[in-house]
Amino acid sequence: MSRFLSKEAAALAPYTPGEQPQDQQYIKLNTNESPFPPSPKVLKALSRAELLKLNLYSDPTCGQLTEAIAKRYELQSENVITGNGSDEILAFAFRAFCGQGKGVAYADITYGFYKAQAALFGLDAKIVPLRADFTLNVDDYMDFPGTVVIANPNAPTGMAVARADIQRLLEADPDRVVIVDEAYVDFGAESCVPMIYRYDNLLVVQTMSKSRSLAGGRVGYALGSPALIAALNRVKYSFNPYNVNRLSIIAGAAAVEDEPYFRQCTAAIRSNRAWTVGELENMGFTVLPSSANFIFAKSDKISGEDLYRKLKENGILVRWWADAPRIRDYVRVTIGSLEQMAALVDETARLLEEL
Amino acid sequence: MSRFLSKEAAALAPYTPGEQPQDQQYIKLNTNESPFPPSPKVLKALSRAELLKLNLYSDPTCGQLTEAIAKRYELQSENVITGNGSDEILAFAFRAFCGQGKGVAYADITYGFYKAQAALFGLDAKIVPLRADFTLNVDDYMDFPGTVVIANPNAPTGMAVARADIQRLLEADPDRVVIVDEAYVDFGAESCVPMIYRYDNLLVVQTMSKSRSLAGGRVGYALGSPALIAALNRVKYSFNPYNVNRLSIIAGAAAVEDEPYFRQCTAAIRSNRAWTVGELENMGFTVLPSSANFIFAKSDKISGEDLYRKLKENGILVRWWADAPRIRDYVRVTIGSLEQMAALVDETARLLEEL
Numbered sequence: 001m002s003r004f005l006s007k008e009a010a011a012l013a014p015y016t017p018g019e020q021p022q023d024q025q026y027i028k029l030n031t032n033e034s035p036f037p038p039s040p041k042v043l044k045a046l047s048r049a050e051l052l053k054l055n056l057y058s059d060p061t062c063g064q065l066t067e068a069i070a071k072r073y074e075l076q077s078e079n080v081i082t083g084n085g086s087d088e089i090l091a092f093a094f095r096a097f098c099g100q101g102k103g104v105a106y107a108d109i110t111y112g113f114y115k116a117q118a119a120l121f122g123l124d125a126k127i128v129p130l131r132a133d134f135t136l137n138v139d140d141y142m143d144f145p146g147t148v149v150i151a152n153p154n155a156p157t158g159m160a161v162a163r164a165d166i167q168r169l170l171e172a173d174p175d176r177v178v179i180v181d182e183a184y185v186d187f188g189a190e191s192c193v194p195m196i197y198r199y200d201n202l203l204v205v206q207t208m209s210k211s212r213s214l215a216g217g218r219v220g221y222a223l224g225s226p227a228l229i230a231a232l233n234r235v236k237y238s239f240n241p242y243n244v245n246r247l248s249i250i251a252g253a254a255a256v257e258d259e260p261y262f263r264q265c266t267a268a269i270r271s272n273r274a275w276t277v278g279e280l281e282n283m284g285f286t287v288l289p290s291s292a293n294f295i296f297a298k299s300d301k302i303s304g305e306d307l308y309r310k311l312k313e314n315g316i317l318v319r320w321w322a323d324a325p326r327i328r329d330y331v332r333v334t335i336g337s338l339e340q341m342a343a344l345v346d347e348t349a350r351l352l353e354e355l
Numbered sequence: 356m357s358r359f360l361s362k363e364a365a366a367l368a369p370y371t372p373g374e375q376p377q378d379q380q381y382i383k384l385n386t387n388e389s390p391f392p393p394s395p396k397v398l399k400a401l402s403r404a405e406l407l408k409l410n411l412y413s414d415p416t417c418g419q420l421t422e423a424i425a426k427r428y429e430l431q432s433e434n435v436i437t438g439n440g441s442d443e444i445l446a447f448a449f450r451a452f453c454g455q456g457k458g459v460a461y462a463d464i465t466y467g468f469y470k471a472q473a474a475l476f477g478l479d480a481k482i483v484p485l486r487a488d489f490t491l492n493v494d495d496y497m498d499f500p501g502t503v504v505i506a507n508p509n510a511p512t513g514m515a516v517a518r519a520d521i522q523r524l525l526e527a528d529p530d531r532v533v534i535v536d537e538a539y540v541d542f543g544a545e546s547c548v549p550m551i552y553r554y555d556n557l558l559v560v561q562t563m564s565k566s567r568s569l570a571g572g573r574v575g576y577a578l579g580s581p582a583l584i585a586a587l588n589r590v591k592y593s594f595n596p597y598n599v600n601r602l603s604i605i606a607g608a609a610a611v612e613d614e615p616y617f618r619q620c621t622a623a624i625r626s627n628r629a630w631t632v633g634e635l636e637n638m639g640f641t642v643l644p645s646s647a648n649f650i651f652a653k654s655d656k657i658s659g660e661d662l663y664r665k666l667k668e669n670g671i672l673v674r675w676w677a678d679a680p681r682i683r684d685y686v687r688v689t690i691g692s693l694e695q696m697a698a699l700v701d702e703t704a705r706l707l708e709e710l
Contacts, residue, residue, distance in 0.1 A: 004452055004530075004532050006450070007454050014589050014593045017415050017596040028411070038406070048398065054568065054570070057372075057570040057571055060372050060375060087596070088595050096360060097360070099363035101362075117593065201359065214410065215411055216411050231360050234364055235364060235367065240442040241370055241372040243573075245439075245571060247600075
């Protein structure tokens, strides 16, 4: 470890992102991107005239983007903050709501970034195991006095929590912030957005990386009460006031305004998911019930590690976690285009026959 | 203050960015942007084919961009990390190198963000006053055991520190990290980049927001020893692995590769600066010696506040700090195009005549 590193930096737990080969020789089903290009309205909005203005700073309030998001969700601008991906928004939230005497709780099997960010701010983290069937039961969080973070649907399981359950958690302690990370909500879970006006301790985090085909644009946002949003802005202006660049503001606004394209893309993913689940189940796979743009599957015939490695050898990337004993048997497969899913199914069938 | 706010968030000192009116009715000389559009090579690089790939995550290592920067500065990729503007890079550095028992020192009159970020991480900050003539004397930092941050040239004064002085500071304590924030270095100060191979405790932070006409793209970077860069990556992967979006990676790489355009733009700014300084001095202004793309000026005839307000009323934005007693008499004026500077000079002359 470097002699320059602070104690706090030495204690960090950096996140390992999914492989991102830049040579495009793989069918990439490992980082839950959309297989569809961004909306044609995004391409139109990123005009030459806008590119010519890159010498000027972006609007630190991201007004155009926050207003477009507020309109889409029937909220006010004061209910919205946008960030450089939802990872940045989550970091703002961890700093804003957690600290000395205010810990954070999240599931043992969930988005790996919560752990990294808890370490970043030196927070006390309570790790709450999912039940044996991978369901998240909100009763397990009822007595926790700090901030609760729930990915809904959860990653990498894809399983959803009912809105009514999160409502119980919000009501049990009005002073406790509940962060619902809805990165994947558009593919089938119940969003908590309709409860924002009712519960000022609810923060909903979403992203344009999945259902809006803008992973490369890095646009995330949080929706919540003005008090929560003001707290997040306090952190943002202490960290990076111009946190969203000009082109991402424009692209994000155009994407959120194209509702027909959004519906078309998310419907295609649900349809492709249903087909893929059926095919894998026919091959004997156990597939957890997914409300996301990915599925979590295991087979008695081949280990998660072997499936991951053999698929990769044959040009298909899926995600497998070496260091998580509870889910070592599983692989997570992003739902892509029907052609991509057919390739996955064909290759998996071939690998099983070879055994 | 919100009941949800953590103690740490309550103690923050959020930064106030310069006004960013989005209606473009002002001549904007208040946030040190370039008056020139980005390089034509940037526009060409941001092709339709690239926009169509926005559904895919950016390369977390920002390989294309770090390699272009490394090549330009005759370094290796392991000497480079890129960020969502240099503000993000500075935050990474504050977390990586400072913490319990490792404070940070910076000048009383300097970039306001150091204070905000020191508060963000709860650091002990030592504020070191500039000398009476606004020079920064490195001897004032010699005995400080923590991390030293020096903006060179300094903002908002524009005044530079000699490389040899920073060298003395680096040599005085090889275990102390010295961060040299060279946001404005391309307009006339001595860069410390040539010392990177020699001193592994030197971190140079630069940005494409000023000399590369990419403020709206948010591209910052740090250059330093592999040990320092690895420490910064540790923080980055705990905060936001995909911290630079696809289009900014492409734009930044194209910008740094267009050396002739860079030279042309920075030469024009120096020339316009010399003209503006001459005109203001002819009107009786005191102008600090500037190595940056802005000047810091005061007049015995009009207060800083009045000049700022009256210029704004007449469509010209400059920057004035209400809360900093040492510099209340001054305004900071970004050096823009010759037309913009002529407008500033004419309007200032008119205002003085009106008195």
